[in-house]
Ligand SMILES: O=C(O)CCC(=O)C(=O)O
């Protein structure tokens with residue numbers, strides 16, 4: 001097992017009851033919610049079994065293909081549109097069902113879909129955005145589960161520009177809820193210091209019409 005998977009649970013002090021945001025939003029960090037063996041198993045399973053595809057993005061008015069890969073899964077073939085391309089959610093895999101169950105238990109919320117991102121190294125990240133798409137349940141919780149390389153995650157208030165940063169550990173859970181997406185942007189900053197991959201899962205609730 002590579003070294004990163006051998007960290008003990010609760011190596012780092014954290015308080016899951018503490019709100020990381022000072023105002024206008026709620027973010028809780030639960031730390032590592034899976035044991036080393038499960039974490040290693042899920043990382044390998046997701047890396048190999050998910051049907052990863054390259055994402056498209058608009059940059060300086062041009063359509064570009066991102067190095068980061070994405071996938072979209074859910075309990076129904078919900079549609080998800082970005083850069084004018086509509087994708088339909090694939091049915092849950094066994095691993096996704098198991099992870100979802102644990103995340104629902106820990107966060108006390110339910111989810112019906114999951115957007116997955118695969119960052120091959122620290123040079124791949126995600127720019128400032130909020131996840132307030134109209135198909136998502138308004139003020140619904142978004143649960144972010146991370147496997148692989150530990151990466152920094154940042155929030156920036158849309159008006160005050162106040163920043164909050166935290167580390168997302170291998171096997172960890174972070175939950176954003178309430179009015180967070182209306183008032184705060186978040187991003188995964190790129191870094192030259194990290195060379196190994198990271199898989200991130202954001203469990204969401206799509207409004208079913
Ligand atoms: O990879 C991450 O931690 C963030 C992913 C994210 O913000 C998103 O998928 O909307």
Ligand SMILES: [Fe+2]
Nearest residue numbers: 129130131186
């Ligand atoms: Fe996001």
